[in-house]
Every structure is written in structure tokens, then in C-alpha cells.
Amino acid sequence: MxxxxxxxxxxxxxxxxxxxxxxxxxxxxxAPNTTPQAVCGSAYKTVNSAAVGSLGTVYLTYNSSNGKNCVATIRTNPGTATYMSAYVYVPDTEEWAGDDGNFTSYAGPAFVDGKGHCVSWGGSIDNVYVSVENSNCSALKEHRVTGVR
The missing domain is CATH 1.20.5 (Single alpha-helices involved in coiled-coils or other helix-helix interfaces)
Structure with a gap:
């Protein structure tokens, strides 16, 4: 016994x-919380950002050595895969890049040649989205929209 x-x-x-x-x-x-530089590359410096409600942040970064912008959407609390997106668009050249899908931590990177141009960019997490138009240029005032789909 x-x-x-x-x-x-x-x-x-x-x-x-x-x-x-x-x-x-x-x-x-x-997935540990990450940084825009971990997603885009260490040479990319954050030049703008926009909150995606309380779910995370979309970051616009720029690399002055190659003239490229990069966008990444990063969740505040990584976890179960959920729909996310990140995009960047250069209206002058009509160059566009994006990433979307079900991710646990971040969407991106998305790169465009942005040197000397205004850029429009944004992203989403679940059903909350943010878009920023005419950003990071002196000629136009940027316009931000945040909403729920």
C-alpha cells in the first residue's frame, strides 16, 4: 500500500x-511587446505615431540614409492572433505597401520610398482603425481619422 x-x-x-x-x-x-525599430530595422527612426484606440499604435518610421518610410502596427498586449493591418502610401508617386492578416504582436513592416514626399499611412487592430493623410510634409496639414468598422 x-x-x-x-x-x-x-x-x-x-x-x-x-x-x-x-x-x-x-x-x-x-510574443513580447516589440518596437518599431525591431520591426522595421534599427536605422529607422520613429517620426510619427497614431493610437489604435487602446489596442496598440501604428508607427511611421523613416530611414534618412535610404529615404524609405516604414509602417508597423504594434499591439499593446500581444496575445491570441487577431486581424491587424499596416499600410503606407505616397500620393505623389502612387507607391503603396501594406501588410495584413491575423497576427499575435504586430503587422508590418511595410516600406515605401518617401524622401521629399508627403505620406499617408495607417493600420488596424481587430475592428479599430486609424488613418493619417498628408503626413510628414510641410506643404499640407495632416488629417487623422480613427474609427470602428
Whole structure:
């Protein structure tokens, strides 16, 4: 009887340890919060941003050495995959780039040649979106729209 109790106790402790390991690894494997530079590249500096409600932020970055803009939408609290998007558009040249899909942490990167041009950009998380038109240029005043789809 003592041997059966010892085996049962050892089995229960093993199951408890395995459950704790699984619980801890689930937390550890969730995508860590990231930065626009981690998504776009270390040479990209954040030049503008827009909140996507309380769900996250869309970042517009610029690399002065190559003249490219990059956009990334980053969730405040990474977790279960949900629909996200990031886009950037140069009206003067009609160059467009974007990324969308079900992601756990961020959408992007999306790159365009933006040197010397106004850019329009934005993104979404779940059903909340933000768009910024005529941004980061001196000639026009930017226009922001945030809403729920």
C-alpha cells in the first residue's frame, strides 16, 4: 500500500510540475511587446505615431540614409492572433505597401520610398482603425481619422 501511495504521489507531483511548466511556457512563448525599430530595422527612426484606440499604435518610421518610410502596427498586449493591418502610401508617386492578416504582436513592416514626399499611412487592430493623410510634409496639414468598422 505504501508503494502505491508513493507512486501516486510521485505521479501527482509530476503532473503538477508538467502543468506548471506548460503554464509558464505558454506565458513565455507569447510574443513580447516589440518596437518599431525591431520591426522595421534599427536605422529607422520613429517620426510619427497614431493610437489604435487602446489596442496598440501604428508607427511611421523613416530611414534618412535610404529615404524609405516604414509602417508597423504594434499591439499593446500581444496575445491570441487577431486581424491587424499596416499600410503606407505616397500620393505623389502612387507607391503603396501594406501588410495584413491575423497576427499575435504586430503587422508590418511595410516600406515605401518617401524622401521629399508627403505620406499617408495607417493600420488596424481587430475592428479599430486609424488613418493619417498628408503626413510628414510641410506643404499640407495632416488629417487623422480613427474609427470602428
Amino acid at each position: 505504501r508503494l502505491i501511495r508513493s507512486i501516486a504521489t510521485a505521479g501527482a507531483l509530476t503532473a503538477l510540475a508538467a502543468g506548471a511548466t506548460t503554464a509558464l511556457s505558454a506565458t513565455a512563448s507569447a
